[in-house]
Amino acid sequence: MSPVIGVSAYAQSASWGVWEMPAVLLPGAYTDAVAAAGAVPVLLPPVEGVAGAVERLDGLVLAGGGDLDPGLYGAEAEEHTAGVQAARDGAECALLAAALERGIPVLGVCRGMQLLNVARGGTLVQHLPARVGHEGHRRRPGVFDEHAVSVAEGSLTAAVLGRTRVDAPSYHHQAVDVLGEGVVATAWAEDGTVEALEYTGVPDVLGVQWHPEMGRDPALFDWLVERASDRCGRLAADSSTRRHSASQHPWKS
Numbered sequence: 001m002s003p004v005i006g007v008s009a010y011a012q013s014a015s016w017g018v019w020e021m022p023a024v025l026l027p028g029a030y031t032d033a034v035a036a037a038g039a040v041p042v043l044l045p046p047v048e049g050v051a052g053a054v055e056r057l058d059g060l061v062l063a064g065g066g067d068l069d070p071g072l073y074g075a076e077a078e079e080h081t082a083g084v085q086a087a088r089d090g091a092e093c094a095l096l097a098a099a100l101e102r103g104i105p106v107l108g109v110c111r112g113m114q115l116l117n118v119a120r121g122g123t124l125v126q127h128l129p130a131r132v133g134h135e136g137h138r139r140r141p142g143v144f145d146e147h148a149v150s151v152a153e154g155s156l157t158a159a160v161l162g163r164t165r166v167d168a169p170s171y172h173h174q175a176v177d178v179l180g181e182g183v184v185a186t187a188w189a190e191d192g193t194v195e196a197l198e199y200t201g202v203p204d205v206l207g208v209q210w211h212p213e214m215g216r217d218p219a220l221f222d223w224l225v226e227r228a229s230d231r232c233g234r235l236a237a238d239s240s241t242r243r244h245s246a247s248q249h250p251w252k253s
Contacts (some may be wrong), residue, residue, distance in 0.1 A: 002110050003228035005039040007031065008092050008112070010065050010085060011046055014110040030063055030109075030239040037218060037225035044095060046087045051094035059228035060099045062092055062112025065212060067174055073123040080173065094118060105204035105227040107220060110172050113197060113207030120180025120199070128175045132191040144169035144214045149195045155186035156206055157196045160223040168195060168210030175209065191229035 007030050014023035024045040034041035041058065044050050054060070066083020070076060072093075077084070092112075096119055099106050108116040114124055125131050139145045146167040151158045158164050166187075176194040179185060185195035187208070200206040204227050212220040 001232070003225060003232050004042055004056065005034045005059040005061060005225065006042050006044045006053060006057040006095070007034065007043055007061040008063050008088070008095060009043045010063075010088050026063060027213070029211075030061060033213040033218065033221040034061065034225065039225040041046045044091070046085065046091040048091075051098040052092050053101055054095060054098035054104065057099075058106060058232050059105045059224050060095060060107070061224070062096065062106065062108040062115055062207075064110030064112060064172075065151030068110070068111065068114060068118055068124065068128070070079060070124070070126060073118050073121075075123065075126070078126040080130075088102040089115075100202070100205070103204070104231065105224050106206070108205075108207030109213065110209060110211055113209050114174060114176060116199070116205065116207040117176045117180050117183055117197060120183050122176060122183055123178040123215045125175045125177045128173050128193065131175075132193065134191070136191070137175070137189070138173050139194065144171050144211055146170065146215075147189060149187050149189055149210065149252060151187040151196065152185075155184075155196075156198050156203070157186040157208070159216070160206065161219050166210075166217070168208075169212075169214040170210045172209060 007026060009024050009026040011022060013026050014025060026043055031041040044053060066085060067081045069084045069086060069089050070081060092115055129135050136147055146169050149166045149168045151164045153164055182200040184193045184198050184200055186198050189195050195209045197207045205216055
């Protein structure tokens with residue numbers, strides 16, 4: 001059976017056909033990437049109680065989107081901070097906590113990587129051009145332009161990608177600033193911007209600032225689905241062992 005991967009989505013007004021109304025949205029590139037890696041993607045809307053779905057998932061993608069509420073990391077919103085959705089912030093924080101408790105693999109993409117940092121007490125740069133002095137991480141509206149990223153040798157990120165340099169499709173104006181507790185940066189842009197991170201002691205959590213779903217390399221989604229499949233196999237084997245033991249010793253409770 002194929003693993004099931006949940007992908008966080010967002011609520012926004014949308015138009016299609018004769019309709020214009022609130023909708024739960026997610027770019028199709030995410031679900032395409034998950035499906036191409038061999039899993040079944042499931043959208044996770046930003047509603048109360050959505051974290052309960054994690055019990056039925058084998059992996060989690062925290063997708064990109066609007067800015068996180070600066071209040072989550074003890075800051076006031078600055079001029080360029082936009083697209084904050086409190087319901088999505090709350091839902092994704094709960095999804096991440098449930099995923100970590102259950103031990104399923106997690107991939108954070110762009111905003112999702114930033115959430116991985118904020119959830120551990122880290123902070124964000126609210127408008128990166130003001131920090132680095134250029135627009136290289138979001139050059140043109142609606143276009144995922146690539147820039148060079150260097151990856152730390154020996155990191156999980158390097159092992160998954162199979163190399164220590166990538167051309168990353170990018171579209172963001174915020175970035176990781178102070179790293180949270182147990183958070184390790186594992187890749188950087190040429191201007192020093194953190195481009196990937198991992199959790200110390202948690203082998204199946206990985207975040208990238210770029211958008212792998214828009215790139216040519218499926219390695220990150222392949223890793224996620226492979227780890228989810230491995231976990232499914234272990235659970236199935238444990239369940240089979242328990243059933244066999246019960247059949248051999250039916251008198252034991």
